Every structure is written in C-alpha cells, then in structure tokens.
Amino acid sequence: MTRDAARFWSKAIKGPRENDCWLWTGAVGDDGYGRYWIKTATGQQAVRPQRFAHLLLTGEHLDPDTKLMHSCDIPICVRATGGPDSHLFPGTQAENLIDRAQKRRHANAHSWRWRGVGRANFTAQSRQLRDALKEHGWDESVIRPLMSGHDPDAPTLF
Numbered sequence: 001m002t003r004d005a006a007r008f009w010s011k012a013i014k015g016p017r018e019n020d021c022w023l024w025t026g027a028v029g030d031d032g033y034g035r036y037w038i039k040t041a042t043g044q045q046a047v048r049p050q051r052f053a054h055l056l057l058t059g060e061h062l063d064p065d066t067k068l069m070h071s072c073d074i075p076i077c078v079r080a081t082g083g084p085d086s087h088l089f090p091g092t093q094a095e096n097l098i099d100r101a102q103k104r105r106h107a108n109a110h111s112w113r114w115r116g117v118g119r120a121n122f123t124a125q126s127r128q129l130r131d132a133l134k135e136h137g138w139d140e141s142v143i144r145p146l147m148s149g150h151d152p153d154a155p156t157l158f
Contacts, residue, residue, distance in 0.1 A: 005056050008036060008049070012078050013133050021077040021087060021147070024049045025134050032075045032126040049078045050088050058082035067096045074147055075126050125149065 011026035024034035026049065034049040050068050055061060057080055062068070068088040070077055080088040091099070129146045136142045 022079040024076040024078050028126045032122040053078040054080035066090050
C-alpha cells in the first residue's frame with residue numbers, strides 16, 4: 001500500500017457488518033462532504049474522499065463531470081469499490097438529480113432523514129457523525145442514530 005493510500009485509509013472507519021458504510025473521519029467541507037488533500041506537481045489539491053477511494057479501489061480516473069452517487073445517502077461514506085458492494089456509483093449530474101428526486105432528498109421532501117435541512121445543518125450533521133466516529137469508533141448505539149438523522153440530544157415527546 002502506498003503512503004498516500006495508507007494515510008487515506010487511516011481516516012476511514014469501516015462498519016463491522018458486511019454491507020456497512022465506510023465513513024470518512026477527516027476534514028468535512030462546508031457542503032457536508034469530506035475533503036482530502038493530495039500532493040500534486042504544483043502543490044496541493046483538495047479532493048472528495050469518495051472520488052479518491054474510487055481511484056484507489058478501481059484504478060479509474062473519473063472525468064471531472066462524472067458524479068459519484070451514494071446509494072446509502074451518507075455524505076461521508078467512501079465505500080467506492082466499483083463492485084456490487086459499492087455504496088458509490090458513477091453517474092451524470094442528470095442521473096444524480098433523478099436519484100435525489102426519486103429518493104425524496106430534495107429540499108421539499110418529507111421522508112429523507114436529512115430532509116429540508118439548510119446547508120449549515122447538513123454540514124453540522126456530517127461533522128457530528130464524523131466526530132462521534134473519532135470519539136467512539138463504530139459504536140452502534142452512537143453511530144446508527146446519527147446516520148438515520150436522529151439527534152440523540154433532542155428532547156423526547158414523552
């Protein structure tokens with residue numbers, strides 16, 4: 001494994017079950033998606049960790065216009081194996097928008113776990129999940145509610 005690959009994977013935690021997400025514990029940008037810095041011939045460049053994982057696992061350099069669509073809908077998931085177990089699949093922007101609408105993830109949706117949240121809240125939820133992973137590891141009692149969009153600090157009705 002190269003140094004870059006080892007450094008990258010040190011920032012991902014794989015869930016214990018066969019189909020669990022692989023969650024990014026590195027930097028999270030203002031859009032709620034991860035950031036990973038790589039060295040380039042001219043300095044450094046920030047890349048999306050899911051795209052870097054896709055490159056590491058498949059060897060495929062994606063066109064800049066190609067999106068990686070999340071089947072799991074967890075913005076910090078980096079399980080991009082390229083196979084049937086992958087949580088990320090290449091697609092166009094149009095396909096990504098169709099996927100978003102079909103899953104009711106758009107701002108007007110009522111069923112998506114992070115539905116209608118503003119950009120700041122979306123980012124806060126990704127960072128809260130990341131921070132919980134860093135503090136507790138993959139502790140089901142902590143991680144699952146955060147992945148489902150449940151705020152463990154929210155007051156209960158009864």
